[in-house]
Amino acid sequence: MSDIIEDIEIRLLLEALYQRFHYDFRDYAQASIRRRLRQARDQLGFANFSALQEHLLHDDDMLPRLLGYLTVQVSEMFRDPSFFRTIREKVVPHLRTYPSLKLWVAGCSAGEELYSYVILFREEGLEDRTLFYATDISEEALAAASRGIYSLDRIRTFTENHRASGGKSSLSDYYTSAYGNAVFDKSLRDRVVFSDHSLVTDAVFGEMQFVSCRNVMIYFNRELQDRAIGLFNDSLMRNGFLGLGSKENLRFSRHADAFTDFVREEKIYQRREQ
């Protein structure tokens, strides 16, 4: 069994993080949180979590370092290309019927997912009528998202994904290369609002036609998943769309009945009429 003392220490550490800084990881899926905390403990050089906690409470620069371990930033542009192809082919025709659109990318990480939507919407002629909200709890990730600079060695994957998603232009139309980096055009951010927002502690902030929250809720336990899905439900207009990660679903949620499968295998849902 995982060490009882370690369990107590982890619970106390997460409680301290919440009470002192209002970052709430208490209801995240435990197994992966524990793994990441052990990495933090070892790499930051602490013998145990109590020592780490002491520094967290008394040492100003410990918070960002710990958060760096707790919020793992793994993303990709047009990740799961068939998802974005389905958005293009099946969802965009519905979105075209609205004079103005709001799209919320919840847990946007360093912006890869956000830029995928902006580029797709530009290619489909929807960008000008859309407001994009990109939110995350990680300040570092939000800062990276608003820079839009990615290492060139990632671009090949992004380019292949973009093409496989039905891209209507070349990805290279949207960035310039400099010093081993791809710098994405700042016009892609003209209609984007970046904001700090937690799905655990914060409330709904607008009425959306589309919410995309991919590979964030797998890190939550069931209750927390329910809370997040409740937020999306409250935030979406009737018939609005919800896109989840390829291994996420609403099956275990108590809000499952509020949605219908729009394209089941791509985890695209639609909010019901009533």
Place this chain on the structure above:
Amino acid sequence: MSGVLPRAVVIGASAGALQALSQILPELPADFPVPVLIVVHVPADRRNMLAPLFQAKCRMLVREAEDKEPAMAGTIYFAPPGYHLLVEADGSLSLSSDEEVLYSRPSVDVLFESAADAYGPNVVGIVLTGANPDGAQGLRAICESGGTAIVENPADAYAGTMPEEALKACPKAHVLALGEIAAHLLRVCPA
């Protein structure tokens, strides 16, 4: 402690995995008393063909693991390509898209370490053929918390590195030929 009866079997395999698993999984009866959780290294862009492939040969139910589902007895779960598979203390499964570990996602170490935490001594960990060191740390964790460790005999394995590294990390593991593993499992997990 709840005694030594296992509550789960976890298996990791890489190069040569299909042939190796084909000698083990079809031997297990439909009512095998615990869940079997498996990580096989496959490229992330492949849809998971493992579950349908093995369902055709196995008596146990075979599925790709889904986030937050409870791991059930009599069922074999494969980690989906591109995601780590972890088991929680309450016996439910969770997926994560964290970084690759030793160039692998899913990672055997990640599954095994979480299984050691969740099940303590009540888990059987099996490392099969493969050409990398993934699984060694995880099997060590299982050994250290008192679980049962089994390693495919590296001498007969299609690729010996993975079992060799696992044996170095966990020297008291049982070394078995592929053909002996299913019978051993049936002994340690009596119906």
